Amino acid sequence: MSAMVPIEKPEEKTIDEAAKLMIKRAEELEIETVYHRFDRMQPQCEAGLRGLCCTICMMGPCKLDPAIGVVRTICGSDVDTIVARTLLRKIAGGCGAHADHAFEVAHILYLLGKRGSEGKFPYKVADEEKLTTVAKKLGIEIEGKKVSDIAKEVSEKALEDYGRVHSETLNFLKAYATRKRIEIFDGLGVLPRAVWREICEAMHRTTIGVDADPTDLLLHGVRTALADSYAMLIATELQDVLFGTPKPVQAVANLGVIDAKKVNLIIHGHNPLLSMEVIEAATSGEMSSLAKDVGAEGINVAGICCTGNEVLMRFGVPTAGNVLHQEMALATGAIEAMVVDYQCVFPAVTDVAKCFHTKLITTMPVAKIPGAIHLEWSPEKADEVAKEAVKTAIENFKNRDAGRVYIPDVKNKCVAGFSVEAIVNSLGGTLEPLLKAVKDGDIYGIVGIVGCNNPKATQDSSHVTIAKELIANNVLTVGTGCWSIAAAKHGLMSLDAQKMAGERLRGILEKLTIPPCLHMGSCVDNSRILNTGFAVAEALGVDVPDLPIFGSAPEAMSEKAVAIGTWFVAHGVNVHLGVVPPVLGSEKVTRLLTEDIAKHTGARFVVEPDPKKAASLILEHIANRRKALGLSS
Ligand code: SF4
Ligand code: SF4
Numbered sequence: 362m363s364a365m366v367p368i369e370k371p372e373e374k375t376i377d378e379a380a381k382l383m384i385k386r387a388e389e390l391e392i393e394t395v396y397h398r399f400d401r402m403q404p405q406c407e408a409g410l411r412g413l414c415c416t417i418c419m420m421g422p423c424k425l426d427p428a429i430g431v432v433r434t435i436c437g438s439d440v441d442t443i444v445a446r447t448l449l450r451k452i453a454g455g456c457g458a459h460a461d462h463a464f465e466v467a468h469i470l471y472l473l474g475k476r477g478s479e480g481k482f483p484y485k486v487a488d489e490e491k492l493t494t495v496a497k498k499l500g501i502e503i504e505g506k507k508v509s510d511i512a513k514e515v516s517e518k519a520l521e522d523y524g525r526v527h528s529e530t531l532n533f534l535k536a537y538a539t540r541k542r543i544e545i546f547d548g549l550g551v552l553p554r555a556v557w558r559e560i561c562e563a564m565h566r567t568t569i570g571v572d573a574d575p576t577d578l579l580l581h582g583v584r585t586a587l588a589d590s591y592a593m594l595i596a597t598e599l600q601d602v603l604f605g606t607p608k609p610v611q612a613v614a615n616l617g618v619i620d621a622k623k624v625n626l627i628i629h630g631h632n633p634l635l636s637m638e639v640i641e642a643a644t645s646g647e648m649s650s651l652a653k654d655v656g657a658e659g660i661n662v663a664g665i666c667c668t669g670n671e672v673l674m675r676f677g678v679p680t681a682g683n684v685l686h687q688e689m690a691l692a693t694g695a696i697e698a699m700v701v702d703y704q705c706v707f708p709a710v711t712d713v714a715k716c717f718h719t720k721l722i723t724t725m726p727v728a729k730i731p732g733a734i735h736l737e738w739s740p741e742k743a744d745e746v747a748k749e750a751v752k753t754a755i756e757n758f759k760n761r762d763a764g765r766v767y768i769p770d771v772k773n774k775c776v777a778g779f780s781v782e783a784i785v786n787s788l789g790g791t792l793e794p795l796l797k798a799v800k801d802g803d804i805y806g807i808v809g810i811v812g813c814n815n816p817k818a819t820q821d822s823s824h825v826t827i828a829k830e831l832i833a834n835n836v837l838t839v840g841t842g843c844w845s846i847a848a849a850k851h852g853l854m855s856l857d858a859q860k861m862a863g864e865r866l867r868g869i870l871e872k873l874t875i876p877p878c879l880h881m882g883s884c885v886d887n888s889r890i891l892n893t894g895f896a897v898a899e900a901l902g903v904d905v906p907d908l909p910i911f912g913s914a915p916e917a918m919s920e921k922a923v924a925i926g927t928w929f930v931a932h933g934v935n936v937h938l939g940v941v942p943p944v945l946g947s948e949k950v951t952r953l954l955t956e957d958i959a960k961h962t963g964a965r966f967v968v969e970p971d972p973k974k975a976a977s978l979i980l981e982h983i984a985n986r987r988k989a990l991g992l993s994s
């Protein structure tokens with residue numbers, strides 16, 4: 362490994378004070394982080410940045426460069442084909458991740474329903490009201506049925522959406538999407554038939570010598586992205602059934618939540634099936650007394666990424682940070698164990714863990730990392746695995762080297778837990794006050810800000826700048842994923858942040874006692890934002906693109922973000938991207954995504970790396986939509 366080149370200006374890498382300190386601390390200990398590795402990759406390949414390379418078959422790799430006349434690959438593909446093909450594969454990858462997560466959740470509900478009250482099973486229905494709401498939406502008769510039978514029927518409807526053979530569309534799409542959107546999807550021929558089928562077809566179309574038509578490839582991208590959105594919706598709805606629908610809850614965010622006096626256990630990843638069990642184990646009397654036996658004051662569980670969001674939303678478990686904080690948390694030297702499930706877990710975490718006493722524990726059959734301990738989760742053994750993970754952390758406390766512990770004292774208060782149900786509840790049980798505020802202009806518009814961190818952008822800078830600009834202009838912001846953690850870390854989800862809002866929005870926030878940026882959950886919970894859009898559109902009697910709303914992914918990096926952005930656009934929500942996606946090598950594909958698609962779905966992608974300019978574009982769009990609806994400016 363070549364020698365580490367120190368980062369001269371950490372403030373160019375992140376606006377997070379804790380991360381700035383940890384970059385320097387990591388360098389003192391000669392620990393490489395994502396930022397150091399990013400710098401070593403520079404300059405990144407221009408062809409890759411523009412989407413102009415292909416490695417699909419072994420005649421390749423092929424790299425196009427129209428500037429010097431290289432316009433056809435070995436198989437004869439042109440720029441439009443390879444850019445569209447690569448994009449479709451990214452959407453399929455993102456859909457695969459969300460869909461596999463949702464499948465496991467649906468399968469747990471199925472196993473639970475099938476067993477009824479027989480035998481021991483770690484999972485139960487935590488929210489019967491949500492279960493009956495979902496069942497009714499799906500047209501399931503519930504009168505006189507046992508909870509377990511309803512759970513089984515709901516799960517079967519979800520599982521059917523994966524492998525349906527005949528060309529109908531998804532049960533969950535039919536139950537949740539507006540009529541207007543279904544007509545549009547049908548007209549475009551993009552109604553997804555079954556989740557696995559769309560992913561499989563995407564891989565088939567993009568293998569060598571199949572689909573070369575960029576428009577056709579992108580249309581299948583839309584179809585696969587729609588499969589993604591309803592798989593995410595399955596995950597959200599059924600997780601609420603299993604673990605409870607989130608309600609507003611107080612919490613704390615950033616690395617300062619790590620507690621030097623306690624056993625620190627970080628949970629990281631996306632699927633709450635194990636992390637919920639970890640929380641249960643860590644809060645048990647048995648584990649608390651074991652922790653005291655080893656000289657700790659207790660057990661402190663903190664989250665990273667969306668597994669963290671799931672437990673933050675439901676129990677107020679503190680969040681240590683978003684995706685670029687994973688190595689920073691370990692570099693504090695105070696983490697006894699990091700328990701990971703899957704997605705967004707950098708393989709580098711084992712290298713950082715090795716520099717300390719930290720145990721890195723993988724848990725999912727599909728996600729193992731060399732150098733980690735593997736405690737395999739299974740539905741029947743979830744509680745035992747969680748207990749073993751917590752015990753491993755406790756037993757490791759004695760190995761901590763107090764002299765190497767460095768925890769930045771940086772944290773902020775936040776309020777999380779704004780499910781659609783919680784928002785309606787805070788409005789007094791109906792959407793009417795929200796609609797009135799939108800009509801009157803007290804809420805000028807609503808913007809969903811979502812997505813990752815990406816070292817191509819200064820961490821959290823665009824997330825925070827866009828949110829601040831919007832709320833100052835009376836726009837309510839809602840969001841998920843790593844944006845919501847950024848907003849929490851920087852104080853935008855505390856009630857104190859009401860003062861950053863424009864005067865009219867502030868009045869509403871004070872009345873409802875809510876912050877200006879609402880935490881709606883993990884990445885799969887983008888489905889909550891979609892459902893909010895559907896509800897507002899139906900209440901106003903218009904289609905989604907007519908609303909004064911916008912979506913933004915200021916620092917996106919994951920394939921999952923590509924799939925999510927595509928389905929937001931398909932549902933009629935314009936999406937701003939702050940990181941340029943690898944499509945600029947094809948003018949045709951770029952035009953399809955940023956212009957032509959709007960003729961069909963009513964929305965398009967807008968790419969703008971400058972967050973202030975992006976906020977202005979969003980505000981201009983909202984102003985136009987308000988004018989078209991005849992609402993006050
Ligand atoms: S599929 Fe075509 S463009 Fe891709 S690597 Fe093979 S020959 Fe090259
Ligand atoms: S927002 Fe992006 S980086 Fe963050 S957890 Fe989700 S997919 Fe991963």
